[in-house]
Amino acid sequence: MKILVAIKLVAALDEDFEIREDGCDADPDYLDYQLNEWDDYSWEVALQLAEKFPDKIEAIPVTVGPERAEAGLRKCLAKGGERGIRVWDESLEGSDPMVIGHLLAAVAKREQATMVLAGTLASDHAYAQTGMCAAAELGWAHIAVVSRLDLDPEASEANVRRELEGGIEEELAIQLPAVMTIQLGINEPRYASLRGIKQAKAKPLETLTPSELGLSPQEVGEAGSLSQVRRMYIPEKGQAELIEGTPAEQATRLAEIIKELRGDA
Amino acid sequence: MAEILVIASHRSGELNPGTLEVITAATELKQATGNKISVVIIADKPDQYVKALSVGGVDEIIKVSVPQAEFQPDYYESVVLAVADERKPQLILAPHGVDAWSFMPVVAAKRRYGCATDVFEIRYEDGKPVAVRAAYAEKMHMELDFPHKETVVLTIRGNTYKPSETSATPAISEFQAPAVEPRTRHIGFHAPDTSGDVDIAQAEYILSIGRGIAEEDNVEQFNELADQMGFTLGCSRPIADNGWLPKSRQVGQSGKTVSNCKLYLAMGISGSVQHMAGMKHVQTIVAVNTDAEASIFNIARYGIVADLFDIAEELKQHFQ
Ligand SMILES: Cc1cc2nc3c(=O)[nH]c(=O)nc-3n(C[C@H](O)[C@H](O)[C@H](O)COP(=O)(O)OP(=O)(O)OC[C@H]3O[C@@H](n4cnc5c(N)ncnc54)[C@H](O)[C@@H]3O)c2cc1C
Ligand SMILES: Nc1ncnc2c1ncn2[C@@H]1O[C@H](COP(=O)(O)O)[C@@H](O)[C@H]1O
Numbered sequence: 001m002k003i004l005v006a007i008k009l010v011a012a013l014d015e016d017f018e019i020r021e022d023g024c025d026a027d028p029d030y031l032d033y034q035l036n037e038w039d040d041y042s043w044e045v046a047l048q049l050a051e052k053f054p055d056k057i058e059a060i061p062v063t064v065g066p067e068r069a070e071a072g073l074r075k076c077l078a079k080g081g082e083r084g085i086r087v088w089d090e091s092l093e094g095s096d097p098m099v100i101g102h103l104l105a106a107v108a109k110r111e112q113a114t115m116v117l118a119g120t121l122a123s124d125h126a127y128a129q130t131g132m133c134a135a136a137e138l139g140w141a142h143i144a145v146v147s148r149l150d151l152d153p154e155a156s157e158a159n160v161r162r163e164l165e166g167g168i169e170e171e172l173a174i175q176l177p178a179v180m181t182i183q184l185g186i187n188e189p190r191y192a193s194l195r196g197i198k199q200a201k202a203k204p205l206e207t208l209t210p211s212e213l214g215l216s217p218q219e220v221g222e223a224g225s226l227s228q229v230r231r232m233y234i235p236e237k238g239q240a241e242l243i244e245g246t247p248a249e250q251a252t253r254l255a256e257i258i259k260e261l262r263g264d265a
Numbered sequence: 266m267a268e269i270l271v272i273a274s275h276r277s278g279e280l281n282p283g284t285l286e287v288i289t290a291a292t293e294l295k296q297a298t299g300n301k302i303s304v305v306i307i308a309d310k311p312d313q314y315v316k317a318l319s320v321g322g323v324d325e326i327i328k329v330s331v332p333q334a335e336f337q338p339d340y341y342e343s344v345v346l347a348v349a350d351e352r353k354p355q356l357i358l359a360p361h362g363v364d365a366w367s368f369m370p371v372v373a374a375k376r377r378y379g380c381a382t383d384v385f386e387i388r389y390e391d392g393k394p395v396a397v398r399a400a401y402a403e404k405m406h407m408e409l410d411f412p413h414k415e416t417v418v419l420t421i422r423g424n425t426y427k428p429s430e431t432s433a434t435p436a437i438s439e440f441q442a443p444a445v446e447p448r449t450r451h452i453g454f455h456a457p458d459t460s461g462d463v464d465i466a467q468a469e470y471i472l473s474i475g476r477g478i479a480e481e482d483n484v485e486q487f488n489e490l491a492d493q494m495g496f497t498l499g500c501s502r503p504i505a506d507n508g509w510l511p512k513s514r515q516v517g518q519s520g521k522t523v524s525n526c527k528l529y530l531a532m533g534i535s536g537s538v539q540h541m542a543g544m545k546h547v548q549t550i551v552a553v554n555t556d557a558e559a560s561i562f563n564i565a566r567y568g569i570v571a572d573l574f575d576i577a578e579e580l581k582q583h584f585q
Contacts, residue, residue: 013401015556026401098374120366125400125407126538127382129370136374141448142338144366159452164276164363167457167512167519170335175448181366185506226373226380226418227396227409235406238563240552242570250569251579254530254551257567258494259583261528261549262470 001056001114001153003046006104006131007063009072010036010124024229035072038119040189042182046117047080047190049151056153060085062107064092064100070205077200078192085111089209091217096225101133103220106213108138116179120145128181135179142179143172147186268352269294272345272359272369273306273318276335277454280317283360285428287421290387291358292322292429298389300355303327304435307344307442309334315437321429325436339447341368346375347443354416356387356394361420373418379411383538385422398422402535403560423542461513466521468497470528473516473544475501477533477554477573481509487532490577493584499523501534517543532573536561 010033017030046059061076062085063069073084087103108116116138118131128144135142147169148161156176161169163183174180192200210220222228243250269291274281284304291302303325306314311328318326327348331340345368349357357372359365361383373380379394386397393410394417400407411417465471472491478484484504491498498514505515516523518539523529529547534540536552536559544550545564552565553573562568569576 011401013404013558015558026405096380097370098377098380101370101374123402125398128366129380129382132367132370133374136371142367142371143449145363157450161455162363162367163519164454165518167515169455169457171452171455173450173452178448184502222412226378226414227411229407230395230410231408232400232405233408234404235563238565240562240565240568242568247571247575248579250571251576251583254567254569254576255580255583257549257551258470258528258530262495 002058002060002111003049003115003117004104004108004111004113005039005043005046005059005061005076006116006118006134007039007043007061007072007076008036008119008122008130009033009063009065009069010122012124019232019234023231023233025232033068033071035075036119036122036124038121038123038182038184039072041184041186042117042119043076043079044187044189045149045182048187050080053153058082060111060113062087062104064088064095064103073205074200075192077203078196079190080196081203083203084205085208086205087208087210087213091210091220094222094225094228095220096227097127097129098133098226099220099224101130102137102215102224103210103213104130104134105137106215107208108134110213114177116140118179118181120181120183131179131181138177138179140177140179141175143174144181145183146180147183149180149182149186267298267300268354269300269302269356269358270345270348270352270354271302271304272341272357273304273314274336274360274362274364275308275314278313278334280314281360281362282428283362283421283423284318285320285430286423286426287358287360288318288321288323288429289426290421291356293426294356294387294389295322301325303352303354305329305345305348305440307331307341319433319435321431321433323433323435325438327438327440329440329442331442333447333451335451336364336367337447337449337451338368338371339445339449340442342371342375343443343445344440345372348440349376349416357416357418359420361422365420369418369420376416379414379417380419381409381417382420383422384419385425387419399538402537403563404558422538424545458512461511463497463513465497465499465514465516465523467525468499468523469525470494470496471499471516471523471526472496472530472532473499473501473534474504474532475534476503478504481507483574484509486577490581493581495584496530501540516540523547531561531565532577534561535559536564
């Protein structure tokens with residue numbers, strides 16, 4: 001069976017940043033890209049399963065994004081796996097999680113995958129939507145915020161736990177095929193070895209366009225999205241009183257605040 | 266009259282208080298738009314929630330019986346879609362909790378409704394909803410609209426609206442749940458590990474460390490500092506996930522709420538929504554962070570833009 005793992009290269013703002021001219025996003029010059037933290041965990045889930053059942057399970061990382069997104073795939077492949085898939089063309093500019101989920105579903109069908117893993121959320125915009133949109137398109141069983149996954153590739157269902165508020169977990173059985181979103185802390189993601197990093201450069205990456213996956217122009221970009229960003233702005237700052245000075249001065253003031261509050265001046 | 270559907274959330278027989286916050290959000294929109302508010306309660310025995318849901322501007326409670334007491338995505342989706350097909354609501358709202366994450370985007374995706382998650386402000390402009398949510402780790406906000414969408418699905422951030430308290434006398438109706446085969450089966454709940462050495466939920470003075478401490482070897486010096494200051498050491502999630510401190514020290518949505526805390530000193534914590542869920546209410550929050558734009562400064566009473574190791578070193582001198 002194939003496990004597709006959705007990988008997102010997330011953007012983080014530089015300390016000083018500016019807003020794009022159209023006012024709808026940050027200026028890309030001020031963005032740093034890295035692999036979404038959650039995706040490290042879901043890739044590790046898939047790798048561990050592939051290692052446990054070497055002849056039965058293949059783990060494949062998939063990303064939707066321009067060429068720079070290949071860095072995310074290579075980062076995964078440096079730890080294991082044989083090949084990656086990237087989906088992109090210009091028409092995907094401005095796509096929301098619905099469109100991304102739809103594309104992931106199309107890749108899952110094409111690969112005849114049995115499981116799609118996505119991150120619980122991505123640290124850039126925290127939509128927490130993409131995996132479940134893929135599930136809706138596929139019509140598969142699904143559950144979000146999975147904190148433990150036991151899978152036997154011969155069985156028709158998997159045993160999972162999902163994390164609830166307050167750290168309680170719900171144990172449940174889920175039928176396969178399934179889409180799950182993976183939570184932080186489910187495992188300890190490995191580090192890539194230097195050898196792995198080198199090998200990853202030679203591993204094949206397949207590039208697909210939305211039309212190759214059967215999506216029409218109405219199903220991508222803004223037309224296929226469920227929402228549209230019409231403005232991004234820097235919110236008003238909160239009321240924090242800044243304690244200025246050298247670290248010694250700042251610490252002195254902080255100690256005063258603590259002692260005053262506690263009445264042990 | 267156009268309608269707002271609120272999907273109630275509950276667990277182990279308790280209504281999720283976020284539902285009452287969402288009802289407040291809906292009530293504000295009702296005042297602005299004249300929409301009717303209907304709350305959908307999906308449970309094995311929906312009657313038990315009717316009284317608690319008869320609040321604010323609720324006009325109708327739609328009871329839907331399903332075979333399982335606890336949340337199950339296939340039941341929730343099929344019910345919400347069936348109700349929405351019949352009622353054609355303008356908005357479908359639910360609290361932005363982990364249950365909603367498993368079904369609200371699916372509802373939206375299946376009908377191509379408009380959709381936005383983790384929303385903390387909703388307004389109407391030219392008769393159309395506009396939703397506001399955060400971007401880039403809370404450093405920016407984004408405004409979303411939903412062109413050509415008759416129905417919009419929104420999940421509402423917790424602690425944004427006050428829970429509705431005024432009582433109401435809504436009409437009560439019943440709706441027949443469509444027959445579906447659920448594809449997940451509830452097995453049981455597992456309580457979090459409480460074998461921790463301290464009860465952070467009860468601590469009054471907390472020094473909490475985050476990913477800014479960089480390495481496991483650095484934990485010990487903060488342990489000592491906390492001791493010296495008479496503070497209890499807490500942490501953000503990555504510290505617990507890495508196994509550097511026990512899970513019982515973790516503050517936040519999936520950890521503890523520090524209900525008794527008088528002073529919360531956050532060092533090297535960025536201020537994610539999930540962390541803030543456990544400490545935002547504390548009267549005196551002091552944040553130490555090298556990033557002047559970190560969102561923790563938005564809820565802190567005092568901010569110190571500095572390297573946490575420098576501050577820790579200096580602070581020690583004052584608590585010998
Ligand atoms: C369902 C769910 C539940 C969650 N539950 C929780 C929860 O209960 N609790 C929780 O904490 N998180 C929780 N999270 C995770 C949360 O989203 C964040 O990932 C986490 O809170 C980030 O922790 P952090 O602030 O320590 O790390 P980061 O966000 O990485 O922030 C580190 C900060 O340290 C600063 N820094 C770095 N070096 C220094 C230095 N030398 N001096 C001073 N500052 C420095 C940086 O500027 C940065 O702001 C949850 C997530 C999900 C999806
Ligand atoms: N562009 C993308 N390409 C591949 N996977 C994605 C993409 N965007 C989101 N995902 C997946 O969806 C998860 C949650 O992202 P989000 O719904 O944006 O919060 C990520 O952790 C990824 O697994």
